[in-house]
Amino acid sequence: MSFIKKSPWMFHYDGSSCNGCDIEVLACLMPMYDIERFGVINTGNPKHSDILLITGSINRQNEDVVKTLYGQMGNPKVVIAIGTCAASGGIFAECYNILGGVNTTIPVDLYVPGCAARPEAIIDGVIQALDILEEKQKQRKKGKVTK
Amino acid sequence: MNTVFYTTIGYILLAPFVGGLLMGLDRIVTARMQSRVGPPVLQPFYDVFKLFGKDKLTVNQFHNYYLVCFFIFILVSGSMFFAGNDLLMVIFAFIVADVLLILAAYSTNSPYSSIGAERELLQMLSAEPMILLSAVGLYMVTGSFKVSAIVSCEKPLIVYLPGVFLGLTYVLTIKLRKSPFDLSTSHHAHQELVKGITTEFAGPALAVIEIVHWYETILLLGMIYLFFAFNPVLGVVVVVFVYFLEVLVDNTNARIKWELMLKSAWMVTIIVGGGNLFVLYYVLRL
Amino acid sequence: MTWITFLIIFPLLPACLVLLFKSVSIQKWVVIIASALICIGSVCLALTCTQAEAQYFRVTPDIVNKLVATGDITLALVFLYVCRHLPLKRYWIPLLVVVQYGAVVWYDLSGRVPETTHCLFVDNLSVIMALVIGIVGPLITVYTIGYMEKYHEEHPEVPDRRDQFLSAIFLFFSAMYGIIFSNNITWIYFFWEITTFCSFIMIGYPQTEEAVHNSFLALWMLLLGGLGFAAAILYASSVCGTVDLRQLLTMKKSVVLLPVLLICFAGLNKAAQFPFAKWLLGAMVAPTPSSALLHSSTMVKAGVYIVLRCAPVLHGTAAGAMVALIGGLSFLAGSALAISQRDGKRVLAYSTIGNLGLIILCAGIGSHLTLWAAVLLIIFHAPAKALMFLCVGTVEQQTGSRDIEDMNGLISRMPLLTIVMLIGLAGMFLAPFGMLISKWVVLEVLARKNPVLPMIVIFGGELMLFFYVKWMGKLVAVTGPQPQQGEGIGIEWSALGGLAVLTVLVCGLFPFVGIYLIEPMYGCDPMLSRQAIRAVAIMLGLMLLLPLGFFIPRKDLVHVDLYLSGANVTDPHKFMDSMGTARDCSFKNYYINKYFSEEKLFPGALVGSIVLLILMFSMEKL
């Protein structure tokens, strides 16, 4: 059994979102959906977290920030792009300052579609991310052995 | 000698289990108070084991080292307590451990950690006087600083030391870093200091801090138990009740500013704790 | 007896030699050899004279007493001479001199001062003091050579009078030994005023306006103490009929309480307790070695020593309780005031006032157990405090600042010095190092008393912890690769290293100090149970062993930058502001000026202590 599946701590970053998806992410933590059932804690600190949830698209300003935050997460880690904006830039895609979805900057493991993405979908995304996390952990251990 | 040895080993081995379980229950009770379901009871253990499996992120070469010392000193402090050693020494070792955590945070030179460290210092400044004072109070009644002697004292200590007990319960919230006194770091999501004193610690380092927190909790609850040592069953009940109270307070209070914390804690220490001792000294002539 | 005479008289030789030979290299060797000899002398004294009973020595030739009388007159003239340029028209300074010396000399010459046959003595307390003076002091002296060299390079405007400075230090040693070995209070008074004079010379050394001002401040405050002493002599010789310290202390309390209180007044004054704390703070303008000397092994220790001597009389009296409360007040106020200070030396000065307050508190209570604790405090305080002062002085010379905020990341710039400094700091407040052991003993003892006293100790100790830890935090902050500083530290290392070793060593040796030196004096120690010693030993062992763990190589660490909300730039200690420019990120410690500033607390402490002083003297009647 891999403990990482039991205790995925998350970290939420708001790109250039319209705030719709953010509210839905927060809704997951509220009593109605209570994502802590799965051991998820919203840490607010990349160094403590395993899952990076990004809502909204990437723009020129936050590009470096997203890269830095991603770099500060310890392995194993997954990135979930929440909402259409995070997937492709969404309705902001054509704006002068928008680079596009999260995958323009950092590798994304999972996309949760929707505008806004529904809490159920987000939770589903997180749960699916657990398997990816576990897979990454296994690979990491193997890598360590061969190293 | 043998019993000392066994209690020490027992503390070192058992405290994390009990402490971890207590944290798990804490989280469930908290969730229920917020009408949520909450994580499984064993969640704290999952967290810690997970953290051990993560990358060992460090900011510099020093801070992990301070953390290891922090861990060891908490072990020393706790084992001395459960081995029935001198209570003052226990508290001093406990303070050393806390200082090491603060130094670890300072050594990162990170703004969040450092402010967390500074606030942790303020928390110490608020809480430690009461803890030391309760040691003095226990001494006045039992005539000994040794934990073993205090435990085996026949007198119902709580009857003599109600004020000291109240004061200790008050600062327990500060020591456990529960709301409204979770200034330096918090168990709860997202605050202005990110994670305060623990911001820069990741992976195994964070796991160590978590485990130390379990040890710490057991040690502090042990001190609460001392007041009811004349009746072990009652003692355990009270300890559980006090912890429940902490969780309740945690969930019903917003964080306060450090000034209020310092003032109120010192007020409680001087008036309730000190007042109790004065009554003991002048009225009961102990 | 030989060693006592040696220790009192020998330091005068190097004091003269450094004045005679202006060559720096000769001075250096004179200082080193003389320091070594003083150190050896003190240790030999400890080896030969340690025993439960005090030994009293007959000093037969009347000439010695004549010498002291002549010395008094000379000293009075010297004081009057230095008062020829009085800043701020402080005419009361010469007045103080004239009044006290006039009275004492007149009494002496008119034969009203009773004869004392046994003028010198030694007991374990003297031996301990001699060791403190004779081991810590010479190390500071050796440090002085290197320090003064650089001091004059950095301050070309200060006239080079280093010969006088060194000479004053040795004179100081002589006077200190005189104080601790004299059994005749007129003698003590003579030596007492010599220390006042020496500190005046040292404080005024830079000759800046501030320095001169502060030196005169110190002079008049200390002379006030001298006045108390003079009054004690007059009272003792006319009412009690003796100036023999031993006889005085064994007389009936009602007779002897007033002179003893007057002596304690002088002691409080010299130990820079409130309300006299100001002179010690002013003394910070002087070159650092003199601060180290005044604060750790000499001067202020003379103050606590004399109070400690008087303690048996104070025991159980209301006046004694007042003395204890003045100490307690100084402990609280000193520790609280230190929180608001940024200047490293000022922090140390306040902590000295605080720590001495704790000693006075113990002495004021005067029971055997508290004296036990007080002696421990004296022993532990000296090396750690000297070490801290010397470290701050070195840092100031190497980096040009002694502001604690500027010491941020010192461990990256001067690792070795920082480690030494951390030892000193840990020695001041952290378990299981010295000061904390003594605080523990104090608490164990005081818990049997009125709850006010333990509360004072607890709160004061906590405040002390606060400012020391935040200082430590600044030192240990790792700021990444930095240009190394501190190449210029030469002979100073021997002193720094020696004191660091000493700080750790006394903690390891404290059970032995207790058994061989303190126990014979004050009886056994019920609270120092084996278990507690074991706990200290375990912790000390850990403290010494754990640093080794640092050298275990760690390969699997992943280095990341600080968390700065993602706004990091290439430089790890800068962040990107909203306009896209990199800015330094820095933060300062809390100083909590709102509650702990000097303006807020100092007046209150002054008033409180003056009230206590008045109470102390009025209690004597009760």
Ligand code: SF4
């Ligand atoms: S996907 Fe829709 S709701 Fe979500 S941030 Fe973009 S625009 Fe807003």
